[in-house]
Every structure is written in C-alpha cells, then in structure tokens.
Amino acid sequence: LRRKKIDEDFYEELEEILIGADVGVNVVMELIDELRTEVRKRKIEDAVDLQPVLSEKLVELLSGKEDNSLNIQESGLTVILFVGVNGVGKTTTIGKMAHRFNSEGKKVLLAAGDTFRAGAIEQLEVWGDRVGVDVVKQQAGSDPAAVIYDALQAAKKREADILLCDTAGRLQNKTNLMEELNKIYRVIKREVPNAPHEVLLVLDATTGQNALSQAKLFGEKTGVTGLVLTKLDGTAKGGIVVAIRNEMDIPMKFVGLGEQMDDLQEFDSEQFVHALFAGLIKDEEKREVEESVE
Amino acid sequence: MAAFEGLSNRLQNVFGKLKGKGKVSENDVKEAMREVRLALLEADVNFKVVKDFINKVKEKAIGQEVMKSFTPGMVIIDIVNKELTSLMGETHSKLNKSNKPPTVIMMAGLQGAGKTTTTGKLAKYLQKQNHKPLLIAADIYRPAAIKQLQILGEQIDTPVFSLGDKANPVEIAKQGLQQAKENHNDYVIIDTAGRLHIDEDLMNELKDIKETVKPDEVLLVVDSMTGQDAVNVAESFNQQLELTGVVLTKLDGDTRGGAALSVKAVTGKPIKFAAMGEKIDALEPFYPDRMASRILGM
Ligand SMILES: Nc1nc2c(ncn2[C@@H]2O[C@H](COP(=O)(O)OP(=O)(O)OP(=O)(O)O)[C@@H](O)[C@H]2O)c(=O)[nH]1
Ligand SMILES: Nc1nc2c(ncn2[C@@H]2O[C@H](COP(=O)(O)OP(=O)(O)OP(=O)(O)O)[C@@H](O)[C@H]2O)c(=O)[nH]1
Ligand SMILES: [K+]
Ligand SMILES: [Mg+2]
Ligand SMILES: [Mg+2]
Numbered sequence: 001l002r003r004k005k006i007d008e009d010f011y012e013e014l015e016e017i018l019i020g021a022d023v024g025v026n027v028v029m030e031l032i033d034e035l036r037t038e039v040r041k042r043k044i045e046d047a048v049d050l051q052p053v054l055s056e057k058l059v060e061l062l063s064g065k066e067d068n069s070l071n072i073q074e075s076g077l078t079v080i081l082f083v084g085v086n087g088v089g090k091t092t093t094i095g096k097m098a099h100r101f102n103s104e105g106k107k108v109l110l111a112a113g114d115t116f117r118a119g120a121i122e123q124l125e126v127w128g129d130r131v132g133v134d135v136v137k138q139q140a141g142s143d144p145a146a147v148i149y150d151a152l153q154a155a156k157k158r159e160a161d162i163l164l165c166d167t168a169g170r171l172q173n174k175t176n177l178m179e180e181l182n183k184i185y186r187v188i189k190r191e192v193p194n195a196p197h198e199v200l201l202v203l204d205a206t207t208g209q210n211a212l213s214q215a216k217l218f219g220e221k222t223g224v225t226g227l228v229l230t231k232l233d234g235t236a237k238g239g240i241v242v243a244i245r246n247e248m249d250i251p252m253k254f255v256g257l258g259e260q261m262d263d264l265q266e267f268d269s270e271q272f273v274h275a276l277f278a279g280l281i282k283d284e285e286k287r288e289v290e291e292s293v294e
Numbered sequence: 295m296a297a298f299e300g301l302s303n304r305l306q307n308v309f310g311k312l313k314g315k316g317k318v319s320e321n322d323v324k325e326a327m328r329e330v331r332l333a334l335l336e337a338d339v340n341f342k343v344v345k346d347f348i349n350k351v352k353e354k355a356i357g358q359e360v361m362k363s364f365t366p367g368m369v370i371i372d373i374v375n376k377e378l379t380s381l382m383g384e385t386h387s388k389l390n391k392s393n394k395p396p397t398v399i400m401m402a403g404l405q406g407a408g409k410t411t412t413t414g415k416l417a418k419y420l421q422k423q424n425h426k427p428l429l430i431a432a433d434i435y436r437p438a439a440i441k442q443l444q445i446l447g448e449q450i451d452t453p454v455f456s457l458g459d460k461a462n463p464v465e466i467a468k469q470g471l472q473q474a475k476e477n478h479n480d481y482v483i484i485d486t487a488g489r490l491h492i493d494e495d496l497m498n499e500l501k502d503i504k505e506t507v508k509p510d511e512v513l514l515v516v517d518s519m520t521g522q523d524a525v526n527v528a529e530s531f532n533q534q535l536e537l538t539g540v541v542l543t544k545l546d547g548d549t550r551g552g553a554a555l556s557v558k559a560v561t562g563k564p565i566k567f568a569a570m571g572e573k574i575d576a577l578e579p580f581y582p583d584r585m586a587s588r589i590l591g592m
C-alpha cells in the first residue's frame with residue numbers, strides 16, 4: 001500500500017477504495033473495524049502486511065461454503081430460470097450460457113418468457129440463431145407463465161438437457177410483477193420435479209446499493225440460487241456483491257465480461273478481490289519501482 | 295430497511311440527546327454531518343462528491359444559525375436540502391430547440407440504461423406538443439435493437455428510419471436526418487447502441503455521428519440505480535461528447551438515486567427528464583428539489 005504506516009489516513013484511503021467500489025458504507029465500516037482489531041491482535045505495523053489479511057477476508061466471504069458450480073442434472077432436464085431488474089443482461093447471459101452448454105454437446109432450448117418488452121422475443125431469437133438452438137415462444141403480450149409451460153412441455157418431449165428461461169426485467173418493488181414471476185416459478189416447480197434447478201439473479205456491476213434490495217426481494221419471490229454479475233468489462237467493480245454475500249447465502253456463480261457469446265466466465269473470488277484493489281496495487285507497484293530507482 | 299432510514303430521523307437521534315443540555319456544540323454539528331455523509335453514501339452519491347458537499351454544508355452549519363437554534367436538526371436539513379437542490383440545478387431545464395428545424399436529439403449511454411425506451415417516450419412527449427418526430431435506428435449491434443425501436447414507433451405512430459444492421463451508424467444518422475428534412479419532421483431522435491465509456495472505437499463512432507448531424511441535444515441516459523461508477527461514466531461521456539443534458543431512468547424503483555447528484559456534480563449538465571416506468575408515457579420533466587428529498591430519504 002502506498003502509505004506504509006497504518007494510521008488514520010490509511011484507513012480512510014482504504015475506506016474510500018471500498019466505498020468507491022460500491023461495497024457499501026455499512027459493510028465497509030464493519031470490515032475496517034475488524035481490520036483494526038486484527039491489527040491490534042497481530043501487532044501488524046506495516047500496511048503491506050495488512051492487505052493480504054483483508055483480501056483473505058473478502059475472498060472467504062465471497063466464495064463461502066456453498067458450491068459455486070451450476071446444479072446440472074446428470075440425466076434428464078435441467079431448468080434454469082433467469083430473473084432480475086430491467087436491462088441488467090438477462091437475455092444476453094442466456095445467449096452466452098446457451099453457447100456454453102451447446103458447445104459441451106448438450107441439447108439446449110430457450111424459452112422466450114419476456115413477452116412484455118418491445119423486441120424481447122426477437123432479441124432472444126437472434127441469440128438462438130447465433131448459438132444454433134431453438135426458441136420456444138408465443139406472441140408478444142401473451143401470458144409469460146403459459147410460454148414457460150409450453151417450453152417445459154417442449155423440452156420434455158424433445159428430451160432437451162437444458163432449458164433456459166428468459167423473463168422480463170422488473171423492478172423488485174413492483175408487487176404485481178413480482179407475483180407474476182412467482183407464478184412462473186410455481187409452474188416450473190409443478191411441471192418438473194426438483195425444478196427450477198437454478199434461479200439465477202442477474203445483477204449489473206454498475207449498480208449501487210439497490211442491488212442489495214434486489215437480492216432480498218427476488219430471493220423471497222423466486223428462491224434465487226445464484227448470482228450472475230454482468231458488465232464487469234466496464235470500470236465498475238461490482239463491490240455490492242460483497243454486501244450481498246455478507247447478508248445472504250446466495251453464491252456468486254458467473255460474471256459477464258462483454259456482449260459477445262464467449263464473454264461469460266465462472267466467478268473467481270480471488271480475481272474479483274484483486275480487481276477490487278487494482279488501484280491500490282498499482283500504486284504499490286509504482287512505489288516499489290520508484291524506490292528501486294532511488 | 296434500517297440502512298435507508300431517512301435523514302431527518304437520524305438527525306433527530308443526534309440532537310435528541312441534547313434536549314436537556316440545551317446548547318449545540320461544534321461537536322454535535324460534526325456528529326450530525328457524519329449522519330448526513332452516511333445518508334448520502336447509502337444513496338450512492340459518489341464519495342468524492344460527498345466529501346466536497348459535506349465540507350460546504352459544514353461551513354454553513356457551523357455558522358450561528360444551527361448553534362443557536364432550538365431545532366438544530368431542522369436547520370441542518372434545511373441547509374442540506376438547499377445545497378443539494380442548488381447543486382442539482384434550481385429549476386427545470388427544458389429541451390433545446392433549433393431555430394432551424396429539425397431539432398436533432400442524440401441519445402447516448404451505457405448498455406441497458408434505457409436509451410431505446412426513452413427514445414420512444416421522448417417521441418410521445420413531443421407528439422403531445424404537436425410535434426412530428428422521426429426516430430433513427432442507429433444501433434446496429436444489439437440483437438433486435440432496430441426491431442425494438444420499430445415496435446415502439448408503431449405503438450405511437452411515429453416513423454422510424456433504418457438502414458438495417460449492416461449499414462454504418464454515421465451513415466444511418468446522416469441519411470435519417472436527410473429524410474427528416476424532406477418529410478418536414480421538426481424533431482429527430484437518434485437511438486444509439488449502448489457502449490462503455492472506455493470503448494474507444496465506439497466512443498469515436500458517437501463523435502463521428504455528432505460531427506455529422508450537429509445535434510442540438512446530446513442526452514446521456516443514466517440508470518438511477520447506478521452506483522459509484524456514475525461519475526466515471528458521466529465525466530467520460532461529457533469529455534468526449536460535450537453533453538447537453540441527462541435523462542435519469544428507472545426512478546419508479548426504490549433506489550435513492552444518488553447517481554443523479556454525482557452526474558450533475560461532475561458534468562454540470564442539467565438533468566432534463568426523469569423516466570418512471572416501462573410504459574411509453576412514463577417520462578416527466580425533471581424537478582431537482584424532489585430529487586434532493588429522495589436522495590436524503592425524506
Ligand atoms: N459491456 C457489457 N454489456 C453487456 C453485458 N451483458 C449484457 N450487456 C448488454 O447490456 C444490454 C442489456 O442486456 P439484455 O441482455 O438485453 O438485458 P436484460 O436484462 O435481458 O434486459 P431486459 O430484458 O430489458 O430487462 C445489452 O446491450 C447487452 O448487450 C456484459 O457483460 N458487458
Ligand atoms: N422500470 C423501468 N424500466 C425502464 C425504464 N426505462 C427503461 N426501462 C427498461 O430498461 C430495460 C432497458 O431499456 P432499453 O431502452 O432497452 O435500454 P438501452 O439503453 O436502449 O439498452 P441497449 O440498447 O442495450 O444499450 C428495458 O427492460 C426497459 O423496459 C424506466 O424508467 N423504468
Ligand atoms: K443498467
Ligand atoms: Mg431481456
Ligand atoms: Mg437500445
């Protein structure tokens with residue numbers, strides 16, 4: 001770290017980095033309190049020795065005890081439901097994931113469960129064409145639960161391995177729309193035993209504190225089993241998932257790193273935390289270079 | 295949510311303790327400022343913007359008014375509210391209008407912010423004022439982006455100019471503008487693809503479009519749920535494109551929308567519209583004072 005001594009300035013800088021990454025002020029203050037205790041207990045004097053302690057804490061928090069991989073059935077149909085607020089990247093992530101499963105030789109089917117947004121069905125169809133998988137759809141404006149029902153029957157009949165269900169974006173405070181989503185969830189539950197096998201909440205990395213409310217409310221209505229963090233190819237760090245993980249047991253599963261088919265990666269907590277401190281580490285490297293020049 | 299407790303509650307807690315004491319000290323004011331800072335950070339106002347803001351308010355608050363007041367919490371809220379409102383822009387800022395029609399409006403912003411939807415809403419808004427807008431579909435990248443705009447255009451009987459997704463967006467914008475002139479459309483709204491502010495090629499494309507059509511408005515569309523990164527995005531778009539205004543979307547949610555303040559603070563450009571829903575008429579002129587209260591959770 002830039003400042004070697006652990007003093008108030010140092011803590012302030014750390015606080016700013018974490019808050020600047022959207023970790024959220026409450027969690028940041030908690031973390032820093034824990035660090036202060038750690039510093040006293042372990043008699044750490046040099047900030048350079050503190051960074052690994054913090055990183056370790058964050059990595060631990062983010063990777064958790066749960067399994068980060070997707071719950072894919074060995075045989076028979078796996079149903080994955082995608083939920084989230086407007087414009088976060090649900091449909092795009094479905095396209096990317098379809099590509100992934102398709103390349104693994106699995107038989108993939110897509111369900112055009114967003115019947116509301118203009119062009120949503122067509123958007124999913126373009127992805128279906130790109131990847132080379134079929135899309136089950138009805139007309140715009142039709143009942144999304146009915147589309148999903150159709151898709152479930154089609155998936156069973158065609159013996160598909162994976163059914164990826166798109167849904168319309170909705171804000172978590174809209175009770176009616178959340179009920180509509182709950183209905184879709186119940187249809188899936190009823191039609192396929194143990195389904196949905198995954199309910200993935202898609203979060204946009206540029207989102208601030210509101211993502212916490214998204215995780216809570218979507219979790220309540222649709223039993224979210226995993227998080228996908230998109231748009232990490234921008235300058236936002238997505239630190240809000242730290243706050244989410246601090247309060248909830250929902251594992252981080254995937255990250256989106258662009259708009260193309262291949263821009264989906266499994267979540268790597270170490271890489272994520274490293275990026276969180278990228279600014280700090282860069283400063284550190286600079287300082288080392290400067291010192292070696294001196 | 296406990297974290298989202300309104301500022302007035304918090305300040306009441308701070309000053310509630312000193313009811314017996316009777317006198318407000320500089321320390322009490324500092325404590326109150328800490329609460330203001332928390333409220334702003336929890337609302338996603340950028341931390342650098344918060345720092346400047348707190349310093350400004352502190353100066354005013356440590357002045358006589360607060361110290362002498364029987365309701366110090368109220369006085370501080372008043373100061374904070376006034377400062378926030380003035381930072382956000384005192385009055386509603388109208389759309390620019392060209393004295394040689396058509397007036398050209400160009401939309402820009404990150405992926406998924408709400409550009410295409412807002413393009414449709416803006417057309418509807420203008421239609422209601424008896425204008426004849428033409429929409430230009432210059433997003434050739436996002437799957438079915440053109441179709442999306444065409445559907446919106448149909449809903450409100452507004453023509454959409456497109457050359458498909460194989461043409462160059464600069465060329466699309468140019469030809470679209472030409473058509474608007476021929477057809478006597480008095481407004482043109484150009485929908486562009488979402489892009490990252492750090493994507494050099496795509497940012498250059500926007501510069502080229504701007505250079506070509508010489509817009510009267512370059513509106514940055516910002517998702518009101520955006521966190522700390524809002525300043526980077528807004529600053530960068532503004533530097534590269536010289537924005538004329540901002541549209542804040544998805545305000546129908548439960549976000550406190552601190553990004554609004556961040557964006558205004560770093561660009562100095564007015565927020566002209568607030569988008570409050572997915573429906574085509576969910577667009578309203580923006581009022582800074584309402585936003586100030588919202589950010590403070592009041
Ligand atoms: N840079 C970047 N853009 C992304 C990423 N994921 C999605 N996008 C873009 O974000 C925009 C919105 O993506 P969609 O997949 O349509 O989002 P959605 O959640 O389905 O949106 P709605 O259905 O309207 O709620 C599109 O322009 C995508 O190309 C990502 O990881 N990085
Ligand atoms: N609730 C709500 N949703 C909105 C609002 N504005 C836009 N949306 C939704 O946000 C999502 C993204 O909107 P788009 O208009 O496609 O966003 P965009 O910026 O054009 O996206 P790209 O072209 O992919 O960059 C859609 O689901 C819209 O319906 C709003 O004010 N409130
Ligand atoms: K967004
Ligand atoms: Mg979608
Ligand atoms: Mg668009």
